[in-house]
Amino acid sequence: MVGLALGLRELGVEVRVCAPPDEEFTALFDGVGVPVVPVGAPVRPLVTTVVPGSAEGLAQRMAELMAAEFATLAVAEGCDALVATGPLPVVASARSVAEKLGIRYVHASHQPVSMPSPHQPPPARRGRPLPPGVRDNRELWEIDARNANEMFGAELDAHREAISLPPVSNVRDYAFTDRPWLATDPVLSPWRPTDLGVVQTGAWLRSDERPLPADLLAFLDAGDAPVYVGFGSMPVGDPKGVARAAVEAIRAQGRRTVVSRGWAELDLIDAGADCIAVGEVDQRALFARVAAVVHHGSAGTTTTAARSGAPQVVVAQGADQPYWAERVAGLGIGVAHDGPAPTPESLTAALRTALAPETRARAAAVAGTVRTDGASVAARLLVEEVGRAR
Incomplete structure (x- = not known):
């Protein structure tokens, strides 16, 4: 995301970044002079204490993530576009913010695993193992969509109702849109075409001028x-x-x-x-x-x-x-x-x-084949799409 911010700034675009208040994250943006608005609770304590695969405390964490993202409504006001990445509760909330403001929304993923595709099964959600007897990937993705609705739908709709937005029938597909961006290198991570209009930009790398210690x-x-x-x-x-x-x-x-x-x-x-x-x-x-x-x-x-x-x-x-x-x-x-x-x-x-x-x-x-221009490609694409919308 630092790489995208720098790519946009090189095109003369003003950038506002919302990120968790972990020192490591704020230091990354401070180091390149990009203003960052702290959002929600630090990530590190969460990551280092959650038992892998456990759903314990998931409902509370999900509610906190959504509340923090809906709180960015004031930060995003006046912007022309909102680019979001992260867990499903975060990006579903982010699209709701963009919808309320009537601005361009982009879901960006830095890995293809969570993208619905008949060529791969979905990853299991915490506390929701996929049925072992189902082998058809399309059916598994339908099950995944239902699981996402059951896990996040009510909380999302409650926040949306509070800002006068209608309920969402499919949380996952709403968050991802029918044209998500995939920020991975096409050689390291080739995407096989599907009904989903994935736009593969290349990985978002950033220049780093820090000398080694x-x-x-x-x-x-x-x-x-x-x-x-x-x-x-x-x-x-x-x-x-x-x-x-x-x-x-x-x-x-x-x-x-x-x-x-x-x-x-x-x-x-x-x-x-x-x-x-x-x-x-x-x-x-x-x-x-x-x-x-x-x-x-x-x-x-x-x-x-x-x-x-x-x-x-x-x-x-x-x-x-x-x-x-x-x-x-x-x-x-x-x-x-x-x-x-x-x-x-x-x-x-x-x-x-x-x-x-x-x-x-x-x-x-x-x-020699790994692309280095992914962030610049994404920045230009976003500017072009906002320009066409205007």
Whole structure:
């Protein structure tokens, strides 16, 4: 979203951003001079405390998300368009705000997994497992739509009634629209055409002018290319165990390690000079200097690693991450780790493949195909559509 904001600003467009008040998010926008309006509660405490797959507390969280998004009505007033991404309760509420204001609305997704398609099944919603006996994807997506209505419909309609809007009959399709934007790279994430008029813009990448920290640069300069390990904003069940498994496996390959703390709070396992721990850094600059990237498989990290030509080991934790792991393995640019809990043995085997010359050669070849103009494409498209509407 930072990339889109910068792309719009380059076209002379005034940008207002609403985002959760986490320090990491506000720092991203502050760093490029884009004003951000804090909305709702911080995300980090929620992400790091929710039990994977559990629906406990879901109704309250959903209600809070919707209330926060409807509160952006005053922020969006006077705007020509509203671009929304995030969980279904958020984007359904955002479209309601745009509808009330009579402005252009765009739903943007940074992964294709949640997009209805006969070529793939829907992801299961919390507390709503899909029936195991159903194999037809179209039927599964119909079930998913009913589940979404049951989970979010009443709360959404209550907020809409409060601002004099009619009820919504299909929450998911209302939020997504019949022309959603897919902000993924077409090589890393090809979209097979469907009845849904998906507009694939390319991934929204941002330029990052931050220099790497001096201690990290010194570490990189002091030896051969290390292996990066980081799980971004994903928590892991056993941070110490994951860090130990990674470092031991990397040492077994004769490599040094860069450990990214992230929201999993990974850290060094000993005082060895062959390891360094880092916080938030420019991944693009760092990945250009590593031998491989071990990560959780988010859309952003996968795309950045692919663009840098770094082989990958994807240890998927959930959500859309198994999809990205599958794409990495399918393209031959890395390995999809079997399961979310790595061991020294499992990572050693994965790294052997990832560090092989043929994997690096394939990663370098794919890097040259990754588009870098997705945010600019989306910005121009939005300006054109608003201009036509006027």
